[in-house]
Amino acid sequence: MNELTHIAPARLPPQATFAVRTSRWVRQSMFPSVGHSLLTLVVLALLAWCIPKALNWLVLDATFVGSTRDACNPHAACWLPVIERWNLFVYGFYPEAQRWRVNLAFLLAVGAFVLLFFKRLDRRALLAYLVMLPLLMWWLLKGGAGLPGVSSTQFAGMTVTVMLGTIGMIFALPLGILLALGRRSKKPVIRLLCVLYIELVRSVPVISLLFMASLMIQLFLPPGVAFDILLRVQVVLILFTAAYMAETVRGGLQSLPKGQYEAAQALGFGYWKTMGHIILPQVLRQTIPPLLTQFIGLFKETTLVMVVGVLDIVGIASSTAASAEWAGHDHEIYIFLALYFFIICFALSRYARHLENHLEHDRS
Amino acid sequence: MNIANHTDVGPVVRIENLNKWYGQTHVLRDISLSVAPGEKLVICGPSGSGKSTLIRCINQLEQHQQGTIEVLGQALDGKRLEQLRRQVGMCFQSFNLFPHLTVLKNCTLPQTANLGVPVAEAIERALQLLDKVKMRDHANKYPSQLSGGQQQRIAIARALCMQPRIMLFDEPTSALDPEMIAEVLEVMTGLAEDGMTMICVTHEMGFARKVADRVVFMDGGEIIEQAPPSEFFHSPQSPRTQRFLNQILNHGAQPA
Ligand SMILES: Nc1ncnc2c1ncn2[C@@H]1O[C@H](COP(=O)(O)OP(=O)(O)OP(=O)(O)O)[C@@H](O)[C@H]1O
Ligand SMILES: [Mg+2]
Numbered sequence: 001m002n003e004l005t006h007i008a009p010a011r012l013p014p015q016a017t018f019a020v021r022t023s024r025w026v027r028q029s030m031f032p033s034v035g036h037s038l039l040t041l042v043v044l045a046l047l048a049w050c051i052p053k054a055l056n057w058l059v060l061d062a063t064f065v066g067s068t069r070d071a072c073n074p075h076a077a078c079w080l081p082v083i084e085r086w087n088l089f090v091y092g093f094y095p096e097a098q099r100w101r102v103n104l105a106f107l108l109a110v111g112a113f114v115l116l117f118f119k120r121l122d123r124r125a126l127l128a129y130l131v132m133l134p135l136l137m138w139w140l141l142k143g144g145a146g147l148p149g150v151s152s153t154q155f156a157g158m159t160v161t162v163m164l165g166t167i168g169m170i171f172a173l174p175l176g177i178l179l180a181l182g183r184r185s186k187k188p189v190i191r192l193l194c195v196l197y198i199e200l201v202r203s204v205p206v207i208s209l210l211f212m213a214s215l216m217i218q219l220f221l222p223p224g225v226a227f228d229i230l231l232r233v234q235v236v237l238i239l240f241t242a243a244y245m246a247e248t249v250r251g252g253l254q255s256l257p258k259g260q261y262e263a264a265q266a267l268g269f270g271y272w273k274t275m276g277h278i279i280l281p282q283v284l285r286q287t288i289p290p291l292l293t294q295f296i297g298l299f300k301e302t303t304l305v306m307v308v309g310v311l312d313i314v315g316i317a318s319s320t321a322a323s324a325e326w327a328g329h330d331h332e333i334y335i336f337l338a339l340y341f342f343i344i345c346f347a348l349s350r351y352a353r354h355l356e357n358h359l360e361h362d363r364s
Numbered sequence: 365m366n367i368a369n370h371t372d373v374g375p376v377v378r379i380e381n382l383n384k385w386y387g388q389t390h391v392l393r394d395i396s397l398s399v400a401p402g403e404k405l406v407i408c409g410p411s412g413s414g415k416s417t418l419i420r421c422i423n424q425l426e427q428h429q430q431g432t433i434e435v436l437g438q439a440l441d442g443k444r445l446e447q448l449r450r451q452v453g454m455c456f457q458s459f460n461l462f463p464h465l466t467v468l469k470n471c472t473l474p475q476t477a478n479l480g481v482p483v484a485e486a487i488e489r490a491l492q493l494l495d496k497v498k499m500r501d502h503a504n505k506y507p508s509q510l511s512g513g514q515q516q517r518i519a520i521a522r523a524l525c526m527q528p529r530i531m532l533f534d535e536p537t538s539a540l541d542p543e544m545i546a547e548v549l550e551v552m553t554g555l556a557e558d559g560m561t562m563i564c565v566t567h568e569m570g571f572a573r574k575v576a577d578r579v580v581f582m583d584g585g586e587i588i589e590q591a592p593p594s595e596f597f598h599s600p601q602s603p604r605t606q607r608f609l610n611q612i613l614n615h616g617a618q619p620a
Contacts, residue, residue, distance in 0.1 A: 262425055263460035263519075267474040267526060268450035277477055282464050 092156025176245025453523030513544025
């Protein structure tokens with residue numbers, strides 16, 4: 001064989017056994033230097049001290065069965081208030097016979113996320129689902145048109161949180177995009193309106209907007225005309241989140257090279273087609289992480305509706321903690337609350353990561 | 365539309381007394397120029413002389429303040445810009461492919477979205493033109509996976525997919541390495557041989573000699589001189605043209 005054309009056979013990278021790899025990892029990441037080793041030891045000691053304690057208090061010695069506070073172990077957590085009032089936490093005061101509607105609405109909301117996971121789904125079908133979802137949820141939960149109506153005063157607990165959060169997300173993003181586009185519009189009137197709106201909303205705390213919605217709107221409406229309180233806080237949350245999203249999207253719009261707009265124009269794309277086909281797909285991709293942060297923020301802000309008398313899950317928790325029946329168990333109740341928000345927000349943020357990686361991958 | 369009928373009679377582009385300012389800066393001064401169907405025009409001149417501005421006015425990426433521009437027999441009055449731009453292809457120095465779309469989609473989307481061409485037909489036309497610029501094998505890649513020369517050839521194919529009547533080039537090769545310049549110029553030469561009306565801003569004097577019907581020299585926002593390439597290169601009239609030609613022909617570099 002000719003020496004020049006001889007190619008060395010490809011070799012596999014060297015393999016280390018599991019034990020070797022583990023010991024190398026321990027050495028390199030836990031005990032690389034004296035200071036580092038000390039820190040590792042301190043942290044390990046702390047963990048060794050508090051994990052068993054926490055585990056005992058939270059789970060092992062905790063009370064899960066029983067129906068009154070007498071069943072509780074006084075030296076450990078007592079989950080009875082949450083378990084006993086589970087239905088209240090989830091459904092609020094929703095009429096018992098109608099709870100299937102809440103379940104169905106929850107399922108529809110989760111369905112949206114599941115659908116977004118599938119890569120090769122027809123985009124129009126997905127969009128149609130997302131457009132229909134808030135209307136469907138509102139109709140299911142509030143009733144009307146065939147379903148018996150449920151008064152807003154019967155709404156409480158997770159039903160409120162999930163409804164406000166999901167519907168808010170779906171409406172806030174498109175509105176935010178429109179505001180961002182408006183703020184960069186060539187037409188001075190549109191630009192001025194959008195700037196005014198965004199700046200005004202961003203410089204007022206959401207809590208005062210909620211107060212305005214619950215108290216002041218009534219002043220402007222003719223007597224006798226009432227605006228549903230849930231609808232009002234929903235609208236406030238949407239308008240508020242949209243203003244922040246507008247700024248995020250605007251940042252993305254500005255960071256896109258001018259050449260993209262010019263190339264689209266030169267190929268005869270009109271304004272909306274340029275935005276829809278060329279600009280926004282690129283901008284939204286870039287802005288997924290900050291947008292999801294805002295979604296998470298919105299979800300947590302739904303708890304503020306408590307101040308205007310809508311009992312969301314925090315409201316139920318507070319009233320449970322204050323009830324004569326379960327007084328003194330606030331720790332457990334608020335830990336449960338924290339866990340509830342953590343699970344949902346963490347899931348959202350993992351979801352954002354997934355989308356991001358997914359799109360990165362798509363591109364290169 | 366009646367645009368098509370006019371072209372066979374008069375010039376494809378007719379510019380008269382065009383003036384343009386950026387703020388207070390007067391960047392185009394009394395430009396008059398007309399381009400016949402099938403003509404190949406090369407515009408050259410030192411940096412900042414207004415070459416880009418001039419050709420960007422032709423498809424109204426820039427608006428002018430004075431004078432008239434007629435493209436395909438229609439005076440540009442700021443209306444129906446989209447229709448105009450669909451007939452005028454343009455290639456940029458920085459390619460400007462859409463990075464979120466595959467090569468094929470870059471070529472089909474403008475057709476389907478702006479001309480209403482059915483998808484199957486758009487794909488067929490795109491593949492045909494990608495074949496012409498020797499990029500058919502890369503149809504399913506994304507622009508970031510390709511070299512500059514390849515991207516520019518795709519940008520040309522993308523513009524051609526709209527079946528334009530005129531092609532504008534703004535220094536299509538000046539962002540490219542030498543070995544890639546040749547492949548892009550080859551595509552442009554092929555296009556010229558097919559009879560396309562072309563207006564090219566370029567400093568590739570070899571290309572100008574070979575392909576151009578007329579070379580236009582600009583300096584300070586004015587057209588200083590225009591002549592067929594043989595005349596232009598052998599007996600330039602204006603001292604400014606002579607100096608410019610000396611610079612780029614002797615040093616082989618682009619004028620600073
Ligand atoms: N957007 C703008 N705003 C203000 N001035 C501009 C703008 N674009 C270009 N100019 C100015 O207009 C003049 C002409 O610019 P133009 O880009 O047309 O020159 P050019 O001949 O294409 O130069 P180059 O060879 O460097 O591309 C220059 O003096 C430039 O500084
Ligand atoms: Mg230029």
